[in-house]
Structure formats: structure tokens, C-alpha cells
Amino acid sequence: GNSVTQMEGPVTLSEEAFLTINCTYTATGYPSLFWYVQYPGEGLQLLLKATKADDKGSNKGFEATYRKETTSFHLEKGSVQVSDSAVYFCALSDGGGGGSNYKLTFGKGTLLTVNP
Amino acid sequence: GAVVSQHPSRVICKSGTSVKIECRSLDFQATTMFWYRQFPKQSLMLMATSNEGSKATYEQGVEKDKFLINHASLTLSTLTVTSAHPEDSSFYICSAAPFTGSLGYTFGSGTRLTVV
Numbered sequence: 001g002n003s004v005t006q007m008e009g010p011v012t013l014s015e016e017a018f019l020t021i022n023c024t025y026t027a028t029g030y031p032s033l034f035w036y037v038q039y040p041g042e043g044l045q046l047l048l049k050a051t052k053a054d055d056k057g058s059n060k061g062f063e064a065t066y067r068k069e070t071t072s073f074h075l076e077k078g079s080v081q082v083s084d085s086a087v088y089f090c091a092l093s094d095g096g097g098g099g100s101n102y103k104l105t106f107g108k109g110t111l112l113t114v115n116p
Numbered sequence: 117g118a119v120v121s122q123h124p125s126r127v128i129c130k131s132g133t134s135v136k137i138e139c140r141s142l143d144f145q146a147t148t149m150f151w152y153r154q155f156p157k158q159s160l161m162l163m164a165t166s167n168e169g170s171k172a173t174y175e176q177g178v179e180k181d182k183f184l185i186n187h188a189s190l191t192l193s194t195l196t197v198t199s200a201h202p203e204d205s206s207f208y209i210c211s212a213a214p215f216t217g218s219l220g221y222t223f224g225s226g227t228r229l230t231v232v
Binding site: 036041042043044045046089103104106107108109111 | 158165209223228
């Protein structure tokens with residue numbers, strides 16, 4: 001079955017530090033990959049996505065590249081801010097096909113805390 | 117952009133009572149909605165997939181008689197926790213997709229259920 005493994009946190013950084021959150025996956029076929037962010041007490045927001053190998057998703061200074069050869073989708077940001085403090089989830093969606101529902105499989109989440 | 121409204125955001129109920137949580141797509145029609153449960157500091161667990169006009173598909177281990185899902189229209193799905201017990205206390209989140217197979221998942225803001 002599908003699975004997502006992401007680095008366990010918590011991750012604590014100082015403002016303007018470089019961020020990497022590792023994510024690897026196991027899937028049959030060619031999944032789409034996502035990073036979601038969850039702020040305290042809220043639902044999830046899509047941060048970025050990539051739908052095929054070598055695609056790079058980017059948003060708000062965050063980037064992740066779909067690496068099929070290493071089955072990875074690591075999240076990076078060059079300079080984090082205090083407002084980036086949140087839980088980050090890596091997820092994949094299998095192809096399904098034939099009108100199936102494209103379920104999301106989530107990693108366990110990584111808590112990021114950025115200190116001023 | 118696509119907006120999903122989830123209500124209530126917080127609810128406290130007594131053991132043995134039932135609680136209904138609503139998930140509405142505000143500016144699009146959602147043929148598919150997903151219900152997740154999230155335990156503290158853990159990832160999201162998919163409970164069921166709700167399809168408009170048909171029975172929900174429950175994940176293994178989820179009691180369908182306890183977690184009743186109704187997707188009566190293209191903009192509304194409801195999750196009813198029946199005969200709630202303290203162990204049902206959790207954060208419940210819905211997500212919606214505009215059409216089957218869509219990668220455009222939008223999440224609600226979640227419902228914090230506390231059973232006392």
C-alpha cells in the first residue's frame with residue numbers, strides 16, 4: 001500500500017535560517033505529491049504540489065521537487081519567518097483511475113517552530 | 117478560490133448523545149468529500165469517503181454505525197457521531213474535491229469534539 005514517511009520533529013529554527021523537511025514515499029504507479037500546512041487549531045491548507053516526476057512545486061518561498069529516482073519530495077525554504085511556525089504534512093494521492101476518489105495518504109507531520 | 121466551511125468549530129457534548137458536524141463547499145459543487153480524524157500531535161486518519169447520492173465508503177476499522185455520513189447534496193456532507201463517548205473526543209476535518217478524481221482538495225477548518 002501507499003505510505004509517506006517524513007522526518008519527525010519538532011524542528012526549531014531561528015528566523016532567517018534554512019529549512020529542510022524530508023519526505024519519502026512508497027506508492028504503486030505515479031502518485032501526485034503535496035505539502036500541507038496546519039496552523040494551531042485550524043484545518044489544513046495546501047502549500048504546494050507536484051503531479052509528475054521532476055516537477056517543482058513552490059509557494060510562499062517554499063519549494064519541493066518530485067524526485068522519482070529517490071521517491072522523495074523534500075520541503076525547503078531559504079529563510080524562515082516566525083509566521084512559518086506550524087505543522088507541515090507531506091501527502092500523496094494515488095492515481096486511482098476509472099473515477100476513483102484519489103485518497104490522500106499523509107505523513108505524520110512535522111512541527112516547525114521559528115524563534116525570533 | 118474554493119472554500120469549504122465546517123461547522124461547528126468546537127462542540128462539547130455529554131456521553132451518550134449524538135453530534136452532527138457539517139461540511140459545506142461554498143463556491144463549488146463537491147461530488148466527493150472526505151472525513152478525517154486527527155489525534156493530538158498525530159497525522160490525519162481518513163475515516164470515510166463521501167459521495168453525493170450514494171453510501172459513504174468507510175476505511176477499515178471505522179464503525180459506520182457510529183460515524184454516520186450523509187452527502188445529500190453537492191454542497192453538503194454531514195458526519196454524525198452517534199452515542200458519543202469520551203474516546204470519540206478528537207479533531208475532525210473534512211475536505212472536498214470539485215469532481216471525482218480532482219486533485220483540488222480543499223480542507224475545512226476542523227471541528228474540535230469533546231465528549232464529557
